[in-house]
Amino acid sequence: MKNSSVQDSVKKAAVDLFATQGYATTSVQQIVEAAGVTKGAMYHYFRSKDDLLFAIYEQLLTLQGERLSQIVDSGLPTQETLRAVCVDVIETSIDYLPEGTVFFRSVHMLSDERQEEVKRRRRKYHDDFSSIIERGQREGVYRADVPRAVLVAHFFSDVHYLSHWYSPAGPESKGKIAAQITDLFLDSLSADAPARRR
Amino acid sequence: MKNSSVQDSVKKAAVDLFATQGYATTSVQQIVEAAGVTKGAMYHYFRSKDDLLFAIYEQLLTLQGERLSQIVDSGLPTQETLRAVCVDVIETSIDYLPEGTVFFRSVHMLSDERQEEVKRRRRKYHDDFSSIIERGQREGVYRADVPRAVLVAHFFSDVHYLSHWYSPAGPESKGKIAAQITDLFLDSLSADAPARRR
Amino acid sequence: MKNSSVQDSVKKAAVDLFATQGYATTSVQQIVEAAGVTKGAMYHYFRSKDDLLFAIYEQLLTLQGERLSQIVDSGLPTQETLRAVCVDVIETSIDYLPEGTVFFRSVHMLSDERQEEVKRRRRKYHDDFSSIIERGQREGVYRADVPRAVLVAHFFSDVHYLSHWYSPAGPESKGKIAAQITDLFLDSLSADAPARRR
Amino acid sequence: MKNSSVQDSVKKAAVDLFATQGYATTSVQQIVEAAGVTKGAMYHYFRSKDDLLFAIYEQLLTLQGERLSQIVDSGLPTQETLRAVCVDVIETSIDYLPEGTVFFRSVHMLSDERQEEVKRRRRKYHDDFSSIIERGQREGVYRADVPRAVLVAHFFSDVHYLSHWYSPAGPESKGKIAAQITDLFLDSLSADAPARRR
DNA sequence: CATGAATGAGGTTTCATTCAT
């Protein structure tokens, strides 16, 4: 059952170190020691430290992009689709909490081209999310008095913030938290929100 | 108690560079060049690069702490107090957008003691915010079916996320954005939120 | 005794790369990529990078040594022999311009023993050349007021320098240049040179 | 009598090491050890190893450029001017034999821009030299049946080649060698060269 | 108060070569 190729063990070690110490403060030396490989082996698979960082981004972007597509393609009604998407993003983000920490904290350490690549893919993701909201607005179930960009940011801010306060070791289960945050978001998104009835 | 111009210009230069390039990627040399002072002068006022980073945190923490106290002390009704606090935090955060960027991105670069200090003061801030919500819950105007910690995180996530998407150069004014985000939050916080009426 | 195509293509690629980028700046990886073979294959035929460099020297030293012997053995009169030798060395050097560039620029990168070997063979070559001049001096057709070592150096400096300025793509043909340089040399070598008649 | 600034001692050590071992094979560590300074101090004055190499070129180019101008400006008759120039270049090159070795052997290790700069200044130098020959040709004292570019190369090849065979420790004095080589060159350059009288 | 030369530890990366397959 050989499973720990050099690539995997290096990436794993890197994520953990980057998440706890930060990208810049983590030396390649520390990474290869933690991964139990030599520096040369690491550089055989990753062209640079930057490459390694990007590989972490790649993985997460691809994963979340695929899951979003799957849910959207399943053809559920709008409100069920959005709820499923929200819950899924939050749960996935909790599953990849260290990756998320690195993601939001170290984007600016990537090379310029790669920052662009990441931005492009994030934008695509947000656009798809935004389209679901737009559909709901046309159906009259979501409020339209707030710019869609603000609504989208309002949701992703929660996802972003997870790694700052949530701990899987804490009292709340992943599913519960996902449901609670999703409820809060959908409540504020509703065409029927309290402020709208004033 | 006159402010030395060296201190100010160095801090200003540092904030801008840290926000655009990141703390680790910015050299002391770059800072002093941008500030138009010499290295010796800088080290006369700041014991270390870490010191300089902390000074930025200090300023923001103190400012926001003071403003929170002022509003709470003004004796308004609960709901008006919370609304005022939310709007103020968002507006202040927009006024200090680069500082915010640095704040959230580079906490882990501070020395351990200083990270503790920052955490301590942030926690105090969140606790004060939480107390207002607790008051509203006792008064029956805020929902109580979601842990207060989640409600607090739900709000501060928006503050945190501002520097990731909001640009003062964009179409939306500071005041409008603050009102919109506050509305979204208060709608979801309401004891009368849609989901609660199901 | 068939030549392996690997050997040839590697040597060819190496000469070109060494000539354009320098020996030290060219990696084995670059060579094998340019040659379209794998590293393992290369190391099957050449024990080391040094080996490869020496093979280039070998080829040129052998070639020029053989041609010199042939001309000398042909039994022409002294002056015709020397002219033929000069023209031939220059033309051969032009045919092997990249090899020459590498030759003169990278001798010091060879292992000590191999540097000795190269020096030994170059000395032999210069000695043979010097003998022709000596014969002419005894016959009274070449000047003897300048040490023979200086005369020899005076000629080979031109050969050496070719790769620094001559381009086969330029306006002058190989034969013409060879004739011109030979003329200049033989004019200065003549017992009848202008300065000698002063 | 403080004389050995960091700059000077580093440059001196570098020239010697580059001349004996080659640029690529000499480590910065070796240089600073030989110079008796720390790496940090060296990098305070030289931005890179390349910078250090270029400083050596700069010095030689400037020196020889200035001397050429001085002689040309002195207003001597053409033939005396050319003789003086030739002798001077050779003698200077002997004074700076290690620099010369480095010069011709390691030009290709400089950054592209700097190679251009060196080429530009060398071309200027050769052009000035060529102008003197042109003047002599118009006066009818120098042959015109060989392209001037070839005549110029014929002379500088000797200068170039000096470091390959001449040793100041050998039997021939600097002045004698300079005179002998100059004579050979001027003899071949003469409108009255033997081959021309055939 | 201010300077800026000097320190020295540590960082990322390259690369010729080996060796199990």
Added chain:
DNA sequence: TATGAATGAAACCTCATTCAT
């Protein structure tokens, strides 16, 4: 014969900080 993953030593360079002036 040929592969290419892996080695490990050494290379160049950066930078926060100190200190004599």
